[in-house]
Amino acid sequence: MSRAADSADPAEPAPDVPAARSAAGADALDRAVWRLRSRGCWDDAAALLEPHAAGHPPYAIHRAALLVERCMFTATGWAAAEDALRAAEAVAGDNDERGAAACERGHLAYAATVLGVRDRADEARSALGRAAALLDPAAPGRALLDFRRGLMAEHVADSPESARAAYRRAHAGATAHGDALLLSFTWRHLAGLALRDGELAEARHGFGESLRIREELGYLIGTAPALAALADAAPAEEAPGLRAEAARLLRLMGGVPSWLAGHLTQASASPAPS
Numbered sequence: 001m002s003r004a005a006d007s008a009d010p011a012e013p014a015p016d017v018p019a020a021r022s023a024a025g026a027d028a029l030d031r032a033v034w035r036l037r038s039r040g041c042w043d044d045a046a047a048l049l050e051p052h053a054a055g056h057p058p059y060a061i062h063r064a065a066l067l068v069e070r071c072m073f074t075a076t077g078w079a080a081a082e083d084a085l086r087a088a089e090a091v092a093g094d095n096d097e098r099g100a101a102a103c104e105r106g107h108l109a110y111a112a113t114v115l116g117v118r119d120r121a122d123e124a125r126s127a128l129g130r131a132a133a134l135l136d137p138a139a140p141g142r143a144l145l146d147f148r149r150g151l152m153a154e155h156v157a158d159s160p161e162s163a164r165a166a167y168r169r170a171h172a173g174a175t176a177h178g179d180a181l182l183l184s185f186t187w188r189h190l191a192g193l194a195l196r197d198g199e200l201a202e203a204r205h206g207f208g209e210s211l212r213i214r215e216e217l218g219y220l221i222g223t224a225p226a227l228a229a230l231a232d233a234a235p236a237e238e239a240p241g242l243r244a245e246a247a248r249l250l251r252l253m254g255g256v257p258s259w260l261a262g263h264l265t266q267a268s269a270s271p272a273p274s
Contacts, residue, residue, distance in 0.1 A: 033062070040221040040256050042070035042077075046084070053087065057097045060088040064104050072111040073221065073257045081108055099134030100141045102127045107148050114155050115259070121156050128152065143173025143182055150189065164193050184213040184222065188229055195233050203233040224249035225260055232267060243267065 029048060036045035046066045053060035064084040070077045085105050092098040106127030109120035131145050150166030153159045171186035173179075191206025207230040214222045224246040231242035243264055250260055 033066075037066060037069070038217070038219045038221060040073065040253055042066045042073075043080075046080075054091065057088070057091045057093055060084075060091050061097065061100045061104065064088040064101065068104050068108045068111065071108060072115075075115045075117065075258050078108075078112065078117065095134045096136060096139050096141065099131045099139070099145075102131035102134060103141060103145050103148060106131060106152075110148065110152060110156070114151075121152075124152060124156070140173075140177045140179070143170045143177060143179060146170035146173060147182060147186060147189075154189070154193070160193050160196065164190065167193070180213050180217060181219060184210045184217070184219070184226070187213070188226065191233070192229065200233055204230070207233055220249070221253060221256065224253065225257060228260060228264055228267070239267075 029052075033045045033048050036042070036048070046063045049059045049063040049066070053063050064081065064087070067077060067081040067084045071081050085101065085108065088101045088104070089098070092101050106124045109124035109127060112118050112120045113124060128145065128149055131141075132149075135142050135145060146166050147170035150163045150170060153166055154163035167186050167190050171183065171190065174182035174186055187206045188210035191203045191210065194200075194206060195203035207226070211223070211226040211230055213219075214226050227242050227246035227249070231239040231246065234242055246260070247264055250256075250264070255261065
């Protein structure tokens with residue numbers, strides 16, 4: 001777990017294997033990458049993909065996405081994510097691949113902005129706009145793009161109505177394509193807007209669905225934030241228990257996500273909404 005919080009700890013290199021693999025081999029690789037990603041071991045997961053990335057754009061983009069996600073959770077590893085993005089952009093061969101790479105670049109710029117590392121909001125808007133121009137409207141990656149444009153609308157532009165519309169498009173797309181992990185994010189962020197509007201029942205339902213999906217998927221690195229979010233909308237008698245479990249998982253994950261401890265401390269200082 002320590003690798004999730006230490007960008008100076010290099011992952012052990014994966015064995016050199018041919019780019020061409022059987023479907024069973026690809027499935028095994030995807031499962032191994034997911035197990036590592038779900039536990040916050042992004043460097044190790046990226047190392048598994050590295051031998052395949054040069055000749056296979058989807059794996060190059062997936063590798064970049066892992067390292068961008070690491071930045072979002074730990075506020076570290078920016079240079080590695082930039083290098084992986086440049087590599088993915090260099091091998092992208094069609095509009096969907098170029099659009100997916102642009103979507104990841106936009107998310108990296110968004111993460112740097114909202115985490116206070118550097119204001120890259122203009123770069124984020126430009127990259128996400130480029131992704132929108134490149135991705136086919138029916139492409140599976142369109143739902144993720146809609147979600148990330150919702151994040152920009154909510155947290156950078158402070159436009160909750162625009163964010164809600166984008167999250168709803170993302171939710172519909174994730175449902176259509178069976179993307180359960182993305183659904184856990186859309187449920188959570190739609191619930192957050194409901195909580196902002198004082199709609200507690202709707203907020204509790206959305207946060208509960210987000211937590212349920214993450215627990216079913218085994219997305220351990222995202223479970224503590226889901227518990228903390230549900231606590232924000234829970235009755236006063238339930239909130240402390242949810243926050244205590246979130247804090248326990250946060251310790252288990254080595255303090256990742258790095259931004260969650262402050263949220264839990266601040267929330268615990270005030271009574272949860274009843």
